[in-house]
Amino acid sequence: MTDSPTPxxxxxxxxxxxxxLEGPVxxxxxxxxxxxxxxxxxxxGESGSGKSTTAMAVIGLLPGNGRVVxxxxxxxGQELVGASEGTMRRIRGGAIGLVPQDPMSNLNxxxxxxxxxxxxxxxxxxxxxKDVDRKVVETLAAAGLPDxxxxxxxxxxxxxxGMRQRALIAIGLACNPRxxxxxxxTSALDVTVQKTILDQLGRMTGELGTSVLLITHDLGLAAERxxxxxxxxxxxxxxxxxxxxxxxxxxxxxxxxxxxxAPSVAAVRLRPDAYRPAASVxxxASVxxxAxxxxxxxxxxxxxxxxxxxxxxxxxxxENLTKLYKIRGKKEDFAAVRDVSLAIPRxxxxxxxGESGSGKTTTARMLLKVVEPTSGSIRYEGQDxxxxxxxxxxxxxxxxxxxxxxxxxxxxxxxxxxxxIGEPLDFYKRGSSKDRxxxxxxLLDDVALPQSMLRRYPSELSGGQRQRVAIARALALSPExxxxxxxxxxxxxxxxxQILTLLRDLQSEYGLSYLFISHDLxxxxxxxxxxxxxxxGALVEAASSExxxxxxxxxxxxxxxxxxxxxxxxxxx
Numbered sequence: 001m002t003d004s005p006t007p008x009x010x011x012x013x014x015x016x017x018x019x020x021l022e023g024p025v026x027x028x029x030x031x032x033x034x035x036x037x038x039x040x041x042x043x044x045g046e047s048g049s050g051k052s053t054t055a056m057a058v059i060g061l062l063p064g065n066g067r068v069v070x071x072x073x074x075x076x077g078q079e080l081v082g083a084s085e086g087t088m089r090r091i092r093g094g095a096i097g098l099v100p101q102d103p104m105s106n107l108n109x110x111x112x113x114x115x116x117x118x119x120x121x122x123x124x125x126x127x128x129x130k131d132v133d134r135k136v137v138e139t140l141a142a143a144g145l146p147d148x149x150x151x152x153x154x155x156x157x158x159x160x161x162g163m164r165q166r167a168l169i170a171i172g173l174a175c176n177p178r179x180x181x182x183x184x185x186t187s188a189l190d191v192t193v194q195k196t197i198l199d200q201l202g203r204m205t206g207e208l209g210t211s212v213l214l215i216t217h218d219l220g221l222a223a224e225r226x227x228x229x230x231x232x233x234x235x236x237x238x239x240x241x242x243x244x245x246x247x248x249x250x251x252x253x254x255x256x257x258x259x260x261x262a263p264s265v266a267a268v269r270l271r272p273d274a275y276r277p278a279a280s281v282x283x284x285a286s287v288x289x290x291a292x293x294x295x296x297x298x299x300x301x302x303x304x305x306x307x308x309x310x311x312x313x314x315x316x317x318x319e320n321l322t323k324l325y326k327i328r329g330k331k332e333d334f335a336a337v338r339d340v341s342l343a344i345p346r347x348x349x350x351x352x353x354g355e356s357g358s359g360k361t362t363t364a365r366m367l368l369k370v371v372e373p374t375s376g377s378i379r380y381e382g383q384d385x386x387x388x389x390x391x392x393x394x395x396x397x398x399x400x401x402x403x404x405x406x407x408x409x410x411x412x413x414x415x416x417x418x419x420x421i422g423e424p425l426d427f428y429k430r431g432s433s434k435d436r437x438x439x440x441x442x443l444l445d446d447v448a449l450p451q452s453m454l455r456r457y458p459s460e461l462s463g464g465q466r467q468r469v470a471i472a473r474a475l476a477l478s479p480e481x482x483x484x485x486x487x488x489x490x491x492x493x494x495x496x497x498q499i500l501t502l503l504r505d506l507q508s509e510y511g512l513s514y515l516f517i518s519h520d521l522x523x524x525x526x527x528x529x530x531x532x533x534x535x536x537g538a539l540v541e542a543a544s545s546e547x548x549x550x551x552x553x554x555x556x557x558x559x560x561x562x563x564x565x566x567x568x569x570x571x572x573x
Contacts, residue, residue: 007034008178009034009073009074009213010034010072011031011058011071011072011074012032012072013032013071013072014028014030014033014054014070014072014073015028015069015070015071016054016062016067016068016069017069018063027053027235028050028054028236029235030071030237031054031232031236032237033054035179035211037178037209037211038211039211039228040202040212040214040227041211041226041230042214042215042222042226042229042230043213043214043215043229043231043232044217044232045217045232045233045492046233046258046492046495047491047492048234048465049234049235050236051215052101052183053066055183057073058073058075058181058213059096059181060080060091061092075091075096075179076095093175094177095178095179096177096180097180097181098172098180098181099171099173101183101184102408102463103156103164103165105408107168110155111155112155113152113154113155113156113167114136114137114153117140117167117170118133121135121139121174121175124174133152136148136152137149139173142173142200144166144169144193144196144197144200145167151167160357160361162193162357162519163356168185169197177210178211179210179211179212180210180211180212180213181215182213184215190354190355190358190560191563191564192563193356194221194563198221212226217491218493219247219259219262219493220522220565221565222243222247223246223247225565228240228242229241229247231246233254238252238254247259261494261496315345315346315380315381315480315481316343316367316513316515317378318340318341318342318343318378318379319376319377320339320341320376321339321340321341321366321373321375321377321378322335322337322338322340322373322375322376323335323336323337323362323366323371324336336359336362336537337359337362337363337366337537338536338538339376340359340363340534340537340539344515346511347511347512348514349514349516349527350515350516350530350531351516351517351524351528351530351531351545352364352516352518352531352532353518353521353532353533353534353560354519354534354535355535356519358534359534359536360485360534361405361485362537363534364485364517367385367483368483369397372386380396380399380481398428398477399479399480400481400482400483402484403471403482403483403487404470404486405485405486405487405489405517407467407470411458414457416454416455416457417449417454417456417469418455420469420473421444421472421476422440423473425477440454440472441454443473446502447468447469447471448468448498449469453469464495467487467488467491468499470487471487479512480511480513481512481513482513482514482515483515483517484514484516484517484518485517486520487499487503487516488500488520489518489519489520496523500523500527503527514527521561522564525545530542530544531543531544531549533554533556533560540556540557
């Protein structure tokens with residue numbers, strides 16, 4: 001607890017229940033929390049621990065079946081429990097700002113980004129009709145969006161996941177609130193943009209006296225950005241105190257497990273069992289090697305690579321891949337991917353890292369044959385993917401499965417979890433109905449979900465639980481190659497650790513190959529054999545995982561590595 005006699009936010013003995021058909025669910029029990037003016041406090045814990053529920057109770061945005069059944073919530077001495085909706089509307093946005101986690105569910109898909117920011121500014125009297133356009137651009141630019149004037153004219157579907165999250169951050173910061181509740185505000189962002197956004201939040205705290213309640217599963221980020229850390233487990237606070245003290249000397253077993261599982265901290269500890277050493281790469285000693293093919297002689301040394309694991313061969317070879325897009329109002333095409341060449345050795349993990357808009361996901365979608373390349377070639381087991389049709393294409397789609405980034409939009413909201421996971425098995429008629437049902441139950445066990453989830457719908461699951469369902473669905477057909485597009489970005493550290501371990505175990509047992517797309521370099525270090533670094537659609541550096549993380553050659557790669565949250569922490573193993 002803080003020693004401040006008059007904290008900005010004071011929560012006392014708060015309990016939150018949810019009404020369900022089976023009876024009340026006690027989601028939060030006996031929470032005591034204080035935040036002083038200008039202070040940043042982080043709440044950490046796994047999905048379902050009560051982090052977001054606590055925050056939503058403070059701002060008065062609990063779902064219709066949820067309510068505060070006991071306790072007190074005071075903002076600057078004003079009691080919020082039992083306050084009228086009119087009072088809470090005035091407080092929300094003005095006194096308390098919110099940056100929610102999921103950008104697709106919180107941005108209006110049929111309204112331009114600038115219009116949505118303008119609505120907030122006008123509603124709170126922070127702009128007039130004459131100057132609102134200028135203030136919209138200033139607000140978007142402050143949240144780290146490049147070309148803010150042009151971006152304001154675009155719709156959410158024209159933004160990358162990271163850009164959509166930055167738009168939400170712009171809306172949350174627009175009114176300069178006294179307390180900002182940031183619920184996983186940077187989970188969709190690459191590390192450099194994450195640093196930009198968090199630096200902005202830090203400037204607000206210092207210059208405006210704004211307090212921040214940060215909800216996060218990233219303990220490295222919590223330690224760097226928060227004065228104090230509150231650890232929640234099963235609806236209760238199990239430990240809280242100064243951030244460095246909590247992470248460097250955790251007292252409770254649950255906190256100790258969180259610290260041990262945190263990739264941003266674990267990567268700094270150089271876990272030797274987390275990735276294969278570079279010695280396993282059968283490339284010339286003068287080359288740092290992940291697997292590019294067909295590179296021109298003029299390529300930079302960092303990107304000139306030989307094909308490793310020649311004995312087992314490559315399952316995928318990508319050569320001179322380019323994707324151009326027409327941009328409304330622009331004469332020149334936009335090059336999302338430019339002349340990229342790489343290969344994925346059979347049974348290995350190749351990671352592609354880079355900032356939002358670097359071309360990572362576009363490359364993955366071309367491999368999945370969701371997006372057609374403008375030029376270049378993709379060969380899967382020696383076959384040109386572009387030429388696959390009919391039975392050959394059906395076979396390819398069974399062997400190559402995706403795990404997408406956003407579990408909110410990749411799961412059919414009208415299907416039960418059982419039907420979502422079983423859909424690929426039904427479509428390709430794998431086994432009898434009894435066999436398929438047993439396979440679905442087994443997959444739930446693999447991704448650490450209880451069997452009781454089978455009859456539920458996506459709306460009844462947390463973001464982390466939805467992503468585990470997406471992973472189970474991808475594993476259903478026992479594929480040979482899985483394209484993982486930010487597969488653990490929505491997961492808390494304990495489940496993230498379980499999923500990464502699961503992916504490694506499955507790879508070892510079945511010889512799976514992975515293309516792993518991520519902005520989280522700490523996670524990439526734990527799982528990848530080779531790393532390809534992309535910037536502005538081009539490959540700027542490619543090498544073994546160990547080489548990239550211990551001896552990066554390109555300045556951009558070094559900047560990415562220096563932005564990893566927690567990279568300066570001294571955490572004991």
